[in-house]
Amino acid sequence: MEENHFARFFLGANSPGGFTSLYDSFTDPETDHLYILKGGPGCGKSTFMKKLAAAAAERGLFAELIHCSGDPDSLDGVYIPALHKAYVDGTSPHVIEPRFAGSEASYVNFGAFYDLGALEREREGIERLTRAYKARYQRAFRLLSGAASLGGGIPLSEDTLLTAAKRARGLIRREIRGQGEGRSVKRFLSAYTCKGPMAFWDTVPALADRVYVLDNELGLADIAVEAAASEAQGRGYGVIRCQSPMNPAKTEHVIVPELALAILSQTPRLKYPYKPTRHLRLDAIPQKAELAAIRPVLKRINKLRDALLAETALALVEAKSLHDDLEALYIPAVDFPGIDRLTERHIDAL
Numbered sequence: 001m002e003e004n005h006f007a008r009f010f011l012g013a014n015s016p017g018g019f020t021s022l023y024d025s026f027t028d029p030e031t032d033h034l035y036i037l038k039g040g041p042g043c044g045k046s047t048f049m050k051k052l053a054a055a056a057a058e059r060g061l062f063a064e065l066i067h068c069s070g071d072p073d074s075l076d077g078v079y080i081p082a083l084h085k086a087y088v089d090g091t092s093p094h095v096i097e098p099r100f101a102g103s104e105a106s107y108v109n110f111g112a113f114y115d116l117g118a119l120e121r122e123r124e125g126i127e128r129l130t131r132a133y134k135a136r137y138q139r140a141f142r143l144l145s146g147a148a149s150l151g152g153g154i155p156l157s158e159d160t161l162l163t164a165a166k167r168a169r170g171l172i173r174r175e176i177r178g179q180g181e182g183r184s185v186k187r188f189l190s191a192y193t194c195k196g197p198m199a200f201w202d203t204v205p206a207l208a209d210r211v212y213v214l215d216n217e218l219g220l221a222d223i224a225v226e227a228a229a230s231e232a233q234g235r236g237y238g239v240i241r242c243q244s245p246m247n248p249a250k251t252e253h254v255i256v257p258e259l260a261l262a263i264l265s266q267t268p269r270l271k272y273p274y275k276p277t278r279h280l281r282l283d284a285i286p287q288k289a290e291l292a293a294i295r296p297v298l299k300r301i302n303k304l305r306d307a308l309l310a311e312t313a314l315a316l317v318e319a320k321s322l323h324d325d326l327e328a329l330y331i332p333a334v335d336f337p338g339i340d341r342l343t344e345r346h347i348d349a350l
Contacts, residue, residue: 004206005057010188011066011077012094013245014316016148018141020248022186023094026066026077027086029104035346036090036098039110041323042330044339045089046074048110048346052087053078055347069191069245070137071320072198083350108346110339118333129326136319140312144192147308148246150301154218154294160286161223167280168224171212171263176231180258182238189242189253190270194316197309199270207240207255208262213276217298220282221265222250228263229254269306 013020027034037045046068053075056063066077066088076094079086087108090096098105119126190199204211214221229251232239242253255262266272286294 004202005060005062006053006065007062007203007206008065008067008200009203009242010069010191010200010245012069012191013188013243013248014069014137014140014144014192014312015245015248016141016145017248019093019137020245021094022188022243023077023088023090023096025185026088026096027079028183029099032079032084032086032104034096034098034105035085035087035108036096036105037087037108037110038090039113040091040330042327043110043113043334044336045110046076048339048343049075049078049087049089051343052080052347052350055350056080056083067200069188069193070316070323072191072193072195080350085350108342113335113338113342114330115333115335119330122329122333125329126326129322129329133319133322133326136315136322140192140315140319143308143312143315144246147305147312150305150308151219151246154298154301156218156220156286156294157290160220160290163285164220164282165223165227167282168227171224171280172228172231175210175212175261176228176235176237176256176259179235180232180237180256182236182258184233184237184239184241186241186243188245188248191245192309192312192316194313194320196313197269201273204255204262204264204272205274207257207260209260209277211262211264211272211274211276212278212280213264213266213272214280215267215283216252216265217267217283218286218294220285221280222252224280224282225251225254225263225265232256232259269309 011022011026039045053063053065061080061082064079065075068074068076077086077088088096189203190197214224229239229241232254237256237258240255240257241251242255244250244252253262253264264272
């Protein structure tokens with residue numbers, strides 16, 4: 001594993017069914033304390049968490065960073081495992097409330113730093129921009145739904161499916177042995193964003209030494225990824241299941257930190273950029289005749305999907321621009337020196 005103070009994930013995804021949230025499973029309520037940040041746009045929540053993460057790194061502490069799928073440059077959460085402390089943006093669209101208020105979670109009220117009188121004077125603009133940026137998200141969700149409807153239609157022979165399953169079993173037998181002890185979680189490693197489809201591939205070498213990359217344009221990697229996740233969890237290992245933003249019920253990558261192992265699926269749109277331990281070219285399994293029949297269908301589907309995803313990105317760019325305009329109305333009404341003092345108090349307490 002590379003020396004890295006951060007692992008980056010998403011906990012929310014823009015998906016065909018709307019915004020999909022995994023925020024409720026961010027921390028372990030039995031061992032961690034979660035600080036839930038409340039406050040509207042432009043009040044400094046992301047900057048607050050970036051400063052906490054930087055302070056942890058300066059002290060040699062590892063942190064998990066949760067990025068916003070609407071704006072990947074913005075943070076929605078930070079978790080410092082060594083301290084069993086986490087901070088998360090608990091506002092819409094990923095509202096979070098404590099399970100046991102004050103004991104396992106508590107509020108940090110950023111709304112206290114607003115000049116309410118100034119915001120009241122901006123009410124018309126705030127309401128207009130809020131409705132406008134949310135409408136762009138609804139358009140993005142409809143476009144993603146159209147893209148998702150194109151998937152899963154490639155017919156594959158029984159021999160191809162059996163061969164893929166056999167390779168998956170061989171990989172699992174070699175790499176997942178013994179017994180572990182860890183907490184399994186779900187995350188998103190990739191997301192559809194205003195920057196287009198993206199993945200935090202730099203997280204993988206921070207958590208794993210052995211990295212298997214499986215081609216997945218035909219969907220054959222799904223067998224191996226799900227089998228590996230189930231086997232590792234069955235043996236008690238803590239597994240990071242990285243769900244698919246196009247189908248959040250499906251696991252597209254598996255990371256097992258206790259084994260320093262990652263099994264990743266990649267497509268031509270999102271390729272793993274580093275040198276893996278092994279690259280399994282599953283898309284080459286079908287025989288030439290089968291591939292010849294598949295390729296024209298796949299080409300047409302990919303062309304349609306790419307057009308829909310390009311429109312999705314444009315809708316998300318428009319949403320971010322409108323949200324930036326909304327933040328510009330809030331920022332003059334925020335007491336940032338007060339937030340700086342709050343930040344220092346939390347850093348000192350940690």
